[in-house]
Amino acid sequence: MNKVALFLNGQAPKLVPNIEQYELIYCTDGAYGYLSKLNIQPDVITGDMDSLDLQLISDGIEIIPTPDQNFTDFEKALQIINDRKHQEVHVYGSSGMEHDHFLGNLTAGLKFKEKLTLLFFDDYSYYFFADNQTRLDGYEGRIISLYPFPETKNITTKGLKYPLQNEDLSIVARIGTRNRAESNEVEINFEEGNLLIFIQNK
The missing domain is CATH 3.40.50.10240 (Thiamin pyrophosphokinase, catalytic domain)
Structure with a gap:
């Protein structure tokens, strides 16, 4: 360990x-x-x-x-x-x-x-810097926020209420807070930049 x-x-x-x-x-x-x-x-x-x-x-x-x-x-x-x-x-x-x-x-x-x-x-939550390919399991119904730090390029998500399809986020233009997991399996993929993921506690 x-x-x-x-x-x-x-x-x-x-x-x-x-x-x-x-x-x-x-x-x-x-x-x-x-x-x-x-x-x-x-x-x-x-x-x-x-x-x-x-x-x-x-x-x-x-x-x-x-x-x-x-x-x-x-x-x-x-x-x-x-x-x-x-x-x-x-x-x-x-x-x-x-x-x-x-x-x-x-x-x-x-x-x-x-x-x-x-x-x-x-x-309130736990959070981390996401890998370019990140999979989350077991969070259906919880709030999940995507926060670019300072920007993230070409983000595609699956399993979120408000999906992204090859879209960019930036702290000066558009962020992705207060989304919600609609299934137990959520996928978040992006090509460039840094992305913080915040997951609401139960």
């Missing part, structure tokens, strides 16, 4: 994920406070350490200071995770709270989408 969790200093999840599914738990320094309240002890804490009193950290937790202010704590954490040869990262706390952080987190995720499998989770 080469799947890890990464908790960021955004909105703390209301529902605690199954921690046993992860090889390691990473968090940025700002997320340590709410993890403690959720009774989750991380294996690794990283960040610029401006939000944490190191004297309060439990023994046995690895601390990796990353003071370089040219990069966000999320981006630096992803670099550490990639360097350690992990493959799949489930990210919590990436949205909510301050919106500029959320947009910055999406940008950092884009930089690593070819290196890591990134899945983002919050209380």
